Amino acid sequence: MEAPLLLPFATIVVILLLSSGTIAAVGEATAVLEEAVLTLDAGNFSEVVANHEFIVVEFYAPWCGHCKELAPEYEKAASVLRKRAPPVVLAKVDAYDENNKELKDKYKVHAYPAIKIIRNGGSDVSAYGGPRDADGIVEYLKKQVGPASLELRSSGDADRSIDDKGVVLVGVFPEFAGMEYENFMAVAGNMRTDYDFFHTSGASILPRGDKAVKGPLLRLFKPFDELFVDSQDFDKDAIKKFIEVSGFPTVLVFDADPTNHKYLERYYTTPSAKAMLFLHFSDDRVESFKSEMNEAARQLSGNNISFLIGDVSAADRAFQFFGLKESDLPLLLVVASTGKYLNPTMEPDQLIPWMKQYIYGNLTPYVKSEPIPKVNDQPVQVVVADNIDDVVFNSGKNVLLEFYAPWCGHCRKLAPVLEEVAVLFQDDEDVVIAKMDGTANDIPSDFEVEGYPSLYFIPSNGGDLLSYEGDRTAQEIINFVNKNREPKLGASAAVEEVTQTSVVEEEDTPKIYTTKSTDYIE
Numbered sequence: 001m002e003a004p005l006l007l008p009f010a011t012i013v014v015i016l017l018l019s020s021g022t023i024a025a026v027g028e029a030t031a032v033l034e035e036a037v038l039t040l041d042a043g044n045f046s047e048v049v050a051n052h053e054f055i056v057v058e059f060y061a062p063w064c065g066h067c068k069e070l071a072p073e074y075e076k077a078a079s080v081l082r083k084r085a086p087p088v089v090l091a092k093v094d095a096y097d098e099n100n101k102e103l104k105d106k107y108k109v110h111a112y113p114a115i116k117i118i119r120n121g122g123s124d125v126s127a128y129g130g131p132r133d134a135d136g137i138v139e140y141l142k143k144q145v146g147p148a149s150l151e152l153r154s155s156g157d158a159d160r161s162i163d164d165k166g167v168v169l170v171g172v173f174p175e176f177a178g179m180e181y182e183n184f185m186a187v188a189g190n191m192r193t194d195y196d197f198f199h200t201s202g203a204s205i206l207p208r209g210d211k212a213v214k215g216p217l218l219r220l221f222k223p224f225d226e227l228f229v230d231s232q233d234f235d236k237d238a239i240k241k242f243i244e245v246s247g248f249p250t251v252l253v254f255d256a257d258p259t260n261h262k263y264l265e266r267y268y269t270t271p272s273a274k275a276m277l278f279l280h281f282s283d284d285r286v287e288s289f290k291s292e293m294n295e296a297a298r299q300l301s302g303n304n305i306s307f308l309i310g311d312v313s314a315a316d317r318a319f320q321f322f323g324l325k326e327s328d329l330p331l332l333l334v335v336a337s338t339g340k341y342l343n344p345t346m347e348p349d350q351l352i353p354w355m356k357q358y359i360y361g362n363l364t365p366y367v368k369s370e371p372i373p374k375v376n377d378q379p380v381q382v383v384v385a386d387n388i389d390d391v392v393f394n395s396g397k398n399v400l401l402e403f404y405a406p407w408c409g410h411c412r413k414l415a416p417v418l419e420e421v422a423v424l425f426q427d428d429e430d431v432v433i434a435k436m437d438g439t440a441n442d443i444p445s446d447f448e449v450e451g452y453p454s455l456y457f458i459p460s461n462g463g464d465l466l467s468y469e470g471d472r473t474a475q476e477i478i479n480f481v482n483k484n485r486e487p488k489l490g491a492s493a494a495v496e497e498v499t500q501t502s503v504v505e506e507e508d509t510p511k512i513y514t515t516k517s518t519d520y521i522e
Helices: 045-050 065-081 098-106 134-145 155-161 179-191 236-246 264-269 286-299 316-321 348-359 388-393 409-424 474-484
Strands: 032-034 037-040 054-060 090-094 114-119 124-127 149-151 168-172 196-200 217-221 228-231 251-254 273-279 305-311 331-336 339-343 398-404 431-437 454-458 466-468
Touching: 037 045, 037 065, 045 054, 054 065, 054 134, 065 090, 065 134, 090 098, 149 179, 155 196, 168 179, 179 196, 179 236, 217 236, 228 236, 251 264, 251 286, 273 286, 273 316, 286 305, 286 348, 331 348, 339 348, 388 398, 388 431, 398 409, 398 474, 409 431, 409 474, 454 474, 466 474
Parallel strands: 037 090, 054 090, 149 196, 168 196, 251 305, 273 305, 398 431
Antiparallel strands: 032 037, 054 114, 114 124, 168 217, 217 228, 273 331, 331 339, 398 454, 454 466
């Protein structure tokens, strides 16, 4: 990822655990050891992974700033982990290398760096959810290598394991056997990357809740809301749902505390409507706003709405992503399938009544648009929400449209490439190259824009929209336009051929990374 956003929501490094301190296994004979970090590629990946019960892999890109920041911490962690028993090995894959594209696709790598924990020779894959400093990586992975759940035998054990920084699950069992215990351990094995699991023979040593209970009981501790919740349903799916629902804040706080950050990706990727209140947490009304948001979440709990309150000083990337203005703070934004709804410069007591008006369907969706340009004669035409019908859908022309964000570094890198394409098509009356600021204009639902930059091709005959997923070079974009344009007119020689000196070099134009809405989650 390019900027320390918090949308994500999420992802990091790659770590492989060797069965010995030297590279001796069959699959590792062809692997390259760079200092303490193992380098994998399409040629040796499957064989090396198959030889390990536990392995973690970082998918990176050479140009990625966050990958470069992570590298020394990752190297330090690798040096420590390879010396423990059993050894833990850190590895990496260059996912930007076209030769490794199948690995990138298989492991669903959409942003960098992305870390996957791979168990059982490759049959069990989960995302790394730990810290990015060396000490944090080491401690997190030590827990992942050991048992999925640890036994708590004393109050001291419980006090050290249950703190105010995360969600902790404790299974209380009169004996460590039976269906309830086995299901608990199975779920712990599947969800251990996101939660800490413990078990004990009695609740008397636990810091909160009924200390007399003998179980079977599942007690979830959390640093928010009611602090702990109990469940006695030990069906595997029920345990998982209990953890996911009870272990998520009623109102998510988006601030500088990294403890909250791990929840953000889930918040932004769930299908529910999003109610987001942004303000400065230095505002003397912040506690009143928090109280009103929690009460709104309680009263409206059956309406499939997820609630968030964000400190603009920490959530600035999210704030920018939605194209909001600081002059409108405190601002409540609801993003739903029916549209976007905005309540600027509000007071705490206006929050619940306004949310009820949204529930009742009494609010008009807010359509955000920049002013229509008075002059629009540049090679790359400017599209805004108020002129997209005229320039794109009703123009009778083939249109290649870029959705970008001003803060997106990859959009800035693409800009001269798109300009070059537009200049080459400038005399072609059937083709338009255009761009829209996705943060300053509402994007029509026709387009599924999940990140920036996103390129779409709209044919002149009103056919299906086409998403451009190719290399971000002038030649590849030109080929794509010529292949899909309607009517099928022959392109001029100037358009069909691009001299090597006029094309931006491939290594300067990232072709895998997209800035997703969750990429402002670090």
